[in-house]
Amino acid sequence: MGSVSKEILQDVPPYLRVYNDGTIERLVGTEVVPPTADSATGVTSKDVLISPKTAVSARLYRPTLSSPTQKLPLLIYFHGGAFCIASPSFPLYHRSVNNLVSESRVIAVSVDYRLVPEHPLPAAFDDAWDALRWASSHVPGGTGTEEWLKENVDFNRVFLAGDSAGATIAHHTAIRIGTKPDPNIAFKISGIILINPYFWGKEPIGSEAKDSMKKAMVDKWWQFACPPGSSLGLDDPLINPMAKGAPDLSGMGCSRVIVTVAGKDILRDRGCLYYESLVKSKWEGKAEMMEIDGEDHVFHIFNPDGDKAVNMIKRLATFINQQ
Template sequence: MGSNKLEVSVEVLPYLRVYKDGTIERIAGTEVSPADLDPQTGVVSKDIVIIPETGVSARLYRPNLTSEHKKLPLVVYFHGGAFCISSASDPYYHNSLNILVSKADIVVLSVDYRRSPEHPLPAAYEDSWAALEWVASHSGGGGGSEAWLKDSVDFGRVFLAGDSAGANISHHMAIRAGSTRIDGLKIHGIVMIHPYFWGEEPIGSEVMDPIRKAMVDCWWQFVCPSEKGSDDPLMNPFVDGAPSLSGLACDRVIVCVAEKDILRDRGRLYYEKLAKSGWPGTVEVMETEGEDHVFHIFNPNCEKALNMMKCLASFINQE
């Protein structure tokens, strides 16, 4: 008798498996938390479709008690997950962003971009750009219809933010905005948390950790198969052919890294390269000792995560 067990075609640990019949099994990032009033933080959220043509949605957050006359900074957030797992409704992101909104007194739009492998890159980048254009449609009496944006957002204080793959997206959105203007949208700053940048040649701690180096190589080759491998400019912003960091369309950047994160040295390199690029803005780096990749997502109420949120709130609200 034949076996009904599906044969695995590709395994991308610890994220997903692709079977030979085309079935995709996500191992992580599949849980969903509903949008609602969060009693712990007093933050309210709702889900909206923002790009009907592609079905791209977002989760919108704001403080529950907001004066109609008070305009708040807007953070457009891009979640992590190696471009292939998680979502804007993931409980980890939902809980973390509730805390950020309450600490910083801001509005957040968390973009639910399409994921690989069903929607290979550059779909995530195109969805994220379309989301920024949608946000801009609400500025200056534009045709946007979302009341939370029109009534509560100061469009002169818009920030891009993201962790891991989302931080990568934030970089590319700011680079694109430097050459393709979005009318009505001024990107004031970028919050980059444990950014997902990489490269073929190992640097720093990667040299001593070939197992994790190979694992990250595998992730990128899965979501963006290319003869350039991890030196594709989408993943390595420092290679020949990548747009100059000096074209970043914002005034301030904060790069957060974690001591035990395999991506730490790439984040520090981004900070160093940006500072020397001729870009006219200001960049700072914040390192959290003793922690690993996106620790604040998995444990948002720990002391170090709350401290990081306070620092990010200060960065966003800095005059």
């Protein structure tokens, strides 16, 4: 018998292809590095299982301590990748979070949430919630067993952070904790860090209207990741927090937010609109925005040693540690 030809069913450049036999070929973001004891920064990392039910794990990071019981802020981090690629062990993400931990002096939990299309949204958002519950199990008197969290986390200083799609996850997690408190989450969120957030919408704004080719590419990313059965498409509240029917920004469950945008990023104007909408809302917290001129989307991931990336990480560290 002749062989059956393998055809591309869905092509989502530059990320992946889905073939008619169900095979998924990820084109980028597949490399991994093991957890390390980094001699340059003094940051140590290790991998842990968060949920036996879903097999969701996380990579933990801890800087050099001044004493075995030193208490540090907790940073729960969500990586980017359009919801469909990458992981905490991807070399660029491992280094980026390592650098942020070194500069800001935090214990970090970098969540390896489940990816589209094998696990359709909102699986990634559910995994973020499970990560908060898991972290909360380590508050004093809790049932958690991870020593780094039990011994070294100050649960009065908990932050959420993410870049691109990870920033989108951080936003929705903060909204959820502000509007639907969970008795299994015993701490409050002090602040969230949104690095080049992946927010989008049907009607173009700003530079989106001037670059139809790039807009079509970003449209395709969300059309691929959009939850099955969603009738709202590019204006689904999961990707457009300013869309009709999206949770009101006044419900943000933290007291501080910082948004970073990059001048050449087609997602820049959405990040600016989000910041402006948050400031104008009835939310009673404090919002900050940092724009990095001359750089593109998540530039700090690809050029972590550049002056602009180093300065941005320093600003984020200041945001975490300000009193």
